[in-house]
Amino acid sequence: MSQNILVVGGAGYIGTVVSDHFLKKGFNVICVDNFLYENSFSIYNLKKNKKFKFILGDLRNKDLINELLDKCDAVIILAGLVGDPITKKYPQISTKINFDGTKKLIENCKNKKIEKVIFVSTCSNYGLSDTNLPLNEEAELKPLSLYAKHKVEIEKYIISQKSSKNFSPTILRFSTAFGLSSRMRYDLTINQFTKSIYFKEKLDVYDSKTWRPYCHVKDFGIALETVLSAEKKLTDFEVFNVGGDQNNFTKKQIVELINKFIPINEVTFTDKTQDPRNYKVNFSKINKLLNFKINFTVEDGIKEIIEYFKKNNEKLETCNDLKFGNYIINKKNL
Numbered sequence: 001m002s003q004n005i006l007v008v009g010g011a012g013y014i015g016t017v018v019s020d021h022f023l024k025k026g027f028n029v030i031c032v033d034n035f036l037y038e039n040s041f042s043i044y045n046l047k048k049n050k051k052f053k054f055i056l057g058d059l060r061n062k063d064l065i066n067e068l069l070d071k072c073d074a075v076i077i078l079a080g081l082v083g084d085p086i087t088k089k090y091p092q093i094s095t096k097i098n099f100d101g102t103k104k105l106i107e108n109c110k111n112k113k114i115e116k117v118i119f120v121s122t123c124s125n126y127g128l129s130d131t132n133l134p135l136n137e138e139a140e141l142k143p144l145s146l147y148a149k150h151k152v153e154i155e156k157y158i159i160s161q162k163s164s165k166n167f168s169p170t171i172l173r174f175s176t177a178f179g180l181s182s183r184m185r186y187d188l189t190i191n192q193f194t195k196s197i198y199f200k201e202k203l204d205v206y207d208s209k210t211w212r213p214y215c216h217v218k219d220f221g222i223a224l225e226t227v228l229s230a231e232k233k234l235t236d237f238e239v240f241n242v243g244g245d246q247n248n249f250t251k252k253q254i255v256e257l258i259n260k261f262i263p264i265n266e267v268t269f270t271d272k273t274q275d276p277r278n279y280k281v282n283f284s285k286i287n288k289l290l291n292f293k294i295n296f297t298v299e300d301g302i303k304e305i306i307e308y309f310k311k312n313n314e315k316l317e318t319c320n321d322l323k324f325g326n327y328i329i330n331k332k333n334l
């Protein structure tokens with residue numbers, strides 16, 4: 001079992017929670033991140049742990065990456081421009097990082113004979129589904145955004161390397177995340193809706209009848225550990241959806257769940273197909289093969305955020321700060 005894990009993009013929304021998970025389980029974590037959103041604040045607590053090492057750097061810096069690969073026996077790739085809006089806003093940077101850079105990083109892992117490499121992909125790859133049935137890993141991929149198109153291209157590249165020796169990658173298609181993180185993202189549906197309804201902001205819910213799977217950030221840490229500790233034959237060049245069947249919801253249902261805890265003020269529902277993604281996802285493969293089950297429901301996540309707001313007397317201005325979402329990139333030299 002791997003003991004030294006390189007988390008690429010470990011200072012992000014999911015990366016900080018995942019790093020914390022591995023540290024608590026006694027692993028050594030090396031995190032490399034370029035703080036794309038000035039998010040250096042996110043690793044403040046992680047740095048207190050002696051088993052955590054942070055390296056400020058870009059995944060495209062080959063020398064740096066090779067040096068780090070010599071020190072680890074497993075790699076988790078989370079870094080990049082994440083989400084449809086940010087990749088639409090910065091298409092060139094997205095191509096340079098999410099496709100060119102990520103492909104080279106995976107090539108380097110292969111050349112360095114890092115056996116366990118996990119590429120974190122997305123259920124967004126399923127795009128617009130024409131069936132109401134939950135989609136499994138065999139379903140046709142219909143990526144609609146540049147973000148998902150690059151994920152699909154990288155997945156294809158990985159699978160094309162199947163004959164390589166000493167290289168055993170796994171592709172994980174994550175559901176849309178929710179829950180608390182030290183690099184909070186209020187641009188994600190459940191976090192955003194909970195924040196807006198709690199602070200009585202006006203909330204426009206577009207495409208309210210569209211389905212999407214959701215998963216708590218902490219469950220991603222457990223899923224990643226499950227994959228790293230599994231027998232190689234079960235994860236070798238395999239693709240797994242990560243989430244739980246019971247966490248497929250429409251946006252309207254999410255609003256209804258939030259309404260169980262806080263009254264709804266100003267919410268409008270419009271179906272303008274601004275974001276046409278619509279898919280339910282089936283998670284039986286990861287459950288049956290690796291015995292992974294989610295621990296947190298969407299309701300748990302909503303409650304957790306509301307409790308955090310109350311306990312910390314949180315202000316709307318703080319949540320709306322641009323650093324708590326993937327809105328703008330301040331770095332000029334990418």
Ligand SMILES: NC(=O)c1ccc[n+]([C@@H]2O[C@H](COP(=O)([O-])OP(=O)(O)OC[C@H]3O[C@@H](n4cnc5c(N)ncnc54)[C@H](O)[C@@H]3O)[C@@H](O)[C@H]2O)c1
Pocket residue numbers: 008009010011012013014015032033034035036037039057058059060077078079080081082083097101120121122123173174175176177178183185188326
């Ligand atoms: N958040 C979700 O709902 C969700 C859903 C499915 C899949 N995923 C996948 O999970 C991963 C993490 O997502 P997230 O929500 O934590 O995003 P995030 O934007 O919070 O984190 C990404 C991190 O990568 C870093 N980064 C970006 N470009 C880099 C580069 N060139 N070199 C080094 N570091 C770089 C950023 O600084 C940031 O800390 C992504 O691969 C994403 O596609 C996320």
